[in-house]
Amino acid sequence: MNRFYFVAAALALCVLVIGMVFAAARIDYFLDYPSLIMVVVPAAVLCLAAFPPRVIGRSFTVAFGRQAASEPELRQAAVFFRTLERFILLSGVIGALIGIVTILSQQQDVPMKKIGQGFALLLITVFYSLVLTLVLAVPFRAAVERRLAEKT
Numbered sequence: 165m166n167r168f169y170f171v172a173a174a175l176a177l178c179v180l181v182i183g184m185v186f187a188a189a190r191i192d193y194f195l196d197y198p199s200l201i202m203v204v205v206p207a208a209v210l211c212l213a214a215f216p217p218r219v220i221g222r223s224f225t226v227a228f229g230r231q232a233a234s235e236p237e238l239r240q241a242a243v244f245f246r247t248l249e250r251f252i253l254l255s256g257v258i259g260a261l262i263g264i265v266t267i268l269s270q271q272q273d274v275p276m277k278k279i280g281q282g283f284a285l286l287l288i289t290v291f292y293s294l295v296l297t298l299v300l301a302v303p304f305r306a307a308v309e310r311r312l313a314e315k316t
Contacts, residue, residue, distance in 0.1 A: 211248055259290070260286045
């Protein structure tokens with residue numbers, strides 16, 4: 165993975181923001197810190213439970229660095245990023261399920277605003293998990309797998 169990654173990730177996020185603007189959506193509709201925490205924190209905690217911090221740090225170093233990495237280190241990094249991707253996506257699905265439960269539990273004599281908030285929670289957690297997967301887990305895993313393919 166080269167330094168161009170940060171430029172490409174920023175460009176991809178800018179395209180998403182421009183798409184939101186052209187869709188006439190306000191950017192603050194997409195900013196919900198509790199939903200972001202609901203996606204990021206469980207994925208991070210589960211990664212720390214599944215991998216020692218040393219392996220996590222080395223995985224990022226292997227993905228970014230030009231320094232030599234052994235085949236087992238590259239395989240370990242690929243497993244880490246694949247696992248990180250799954251944890252992020254599953255956190256988004258769990259957030260979506262929480263949103264569905266919120267919607268279904270508030271159907272009786274509740275203003276539409278409350279139902280809309282539950283639906284927004286459902287969608288925004290899925291959105292956050294997909295964006296995080298797009299800009300974090302998938303590119304890093306691809307970089308590690310590319311380096312691994314070069315070794316064999």
